[in-house]
Amino acid sequence: MTTATLVLVLVVVVALAFDFTNGFHDTGNAMATSIATGALRPKVAVGLSAVLNLVGAFLSVEVALTVTNAVINIQDSKGAPKADLMADGGYALLVIILAGLVGGIVWNVLTWLLGLPSSSSHALFGGLIGSAIAALGLSGVKWTGDGTKLDGVIGKVILPAFASPVIAGVVAAVGTWLIFRVVGHIAKEFADQGFRWGQIGSASLVSLAHGTNDAQKTMGVITLALIAAGQWTDTTAVPLWVKFTCAVAIAAGTYVGGWRVIRTLGKGLIEISPPQGMAAEGASAAVILSSSHLGFALSTTQVATGSILGAGVGKPGATVRWGIAGRMVIAWLITLPAAGLVGAVMWYLGHVLGGALGPIVVVLILIALTGYMWMRSRRQPITAANVNDEWEAMPETKRLERV
């Protein structure tokens, strides 16, 4: 096996690992409220979400080869890798992607350990930006678009990050307020039962949209790596095995369920009732679908969080734990630089060691870091069995790991 082939294999495996963390980190976006209100039992909820993610992944026929083009300059406008990165079987480009993916995974697993919902796409972009800056300098990054459409780090990441939670929060707050105006006078059990069905429907829609959008990103990254290594030439199609493995990876991740994140979203922010759950998921589904339809793509995670907060604000007399919301906002703000830092360090390491050794060491460090964080999570495990325990009943130190 040549060095380039080995690095390609590592990139594909690590990309699938990222796809897995993407699924498992984001299960809560769709299912946290349905689990918290008892509309669905925890295992049923993650199972349903996994199936819909799988279906969604296969629905995406379009090629997301240009997904990395939004933030870094390693490809031409059609998505083909730049010629100067193609030497030695695309080695230079493969190392940039590998380091970026490692940055994204490390940040995803760390925020999962802390029970904080943070955007998987922003983590991926952050990692890639870091490794691109390390490899190519500041010119390796596309900071802003050409003025005709939203593009670059500012247009695709930073501005949407500010807009998503606010828009989703307003929509969910209005929806919640309207719902309680309408059903305030009827029997609670009667209303709750109806809204549980509404919740399941709207949460399913969020899951489907997630599979369609997010699995596509990993498919794009793997296809880019294959093109760089000369194993694939078509910039308008994704190899079937790539599609299949990505769909399975995101669905498997979703099914494993990031219970720590689900718990924070479902129980930590507000005490959620079925009408609020329906308002929150309805708002999330509407914002995610209309924003991708209108070309102003928003982060699913930030939309879901904003919706749940909005559902708390919209119900008269409900309490919102703003302290936890504040921790999330801090996590969002440092996602890009933190994942970027890991991506940059990994690239330097891979570059200094060089050859086959560099990428192998980078992957070993990834395994060590994620393994350590997984061991830490076993100290206070959160599973399907205790995900719905009363939030206040847990001692403060056990609710969320301290940073």
Place this chain on the structure above:
Amino acid sequence: MNSLALAADGAWKVLVASLVLGAGLPFVFALGVRARASAAGARADGEHAERRPVGNVLFVLCLLVVLFGVALGITIVVASGFGKAVSFEHIYPTIVSK
């Protein structure tokens, strides 16, 4: 146009569309739940109110509106996966190439 103006423009459109679909449809759903409760005579204070069968008709109507909205949502997801978009230029939705 700079990024900020483009983002404000996009955010504004998303907000309006989402308010109609994301708050409007749950509102219609709530109306349906209330109509069904009225048909069953279920009241918040536990007393049994008079049953009003017309509520069931309203309930079905509300449900149809919501289901149409959900079908539209699924169509948008599926269409975008196939490189198409749903256009509203004829008022009623049609599927067009992106």
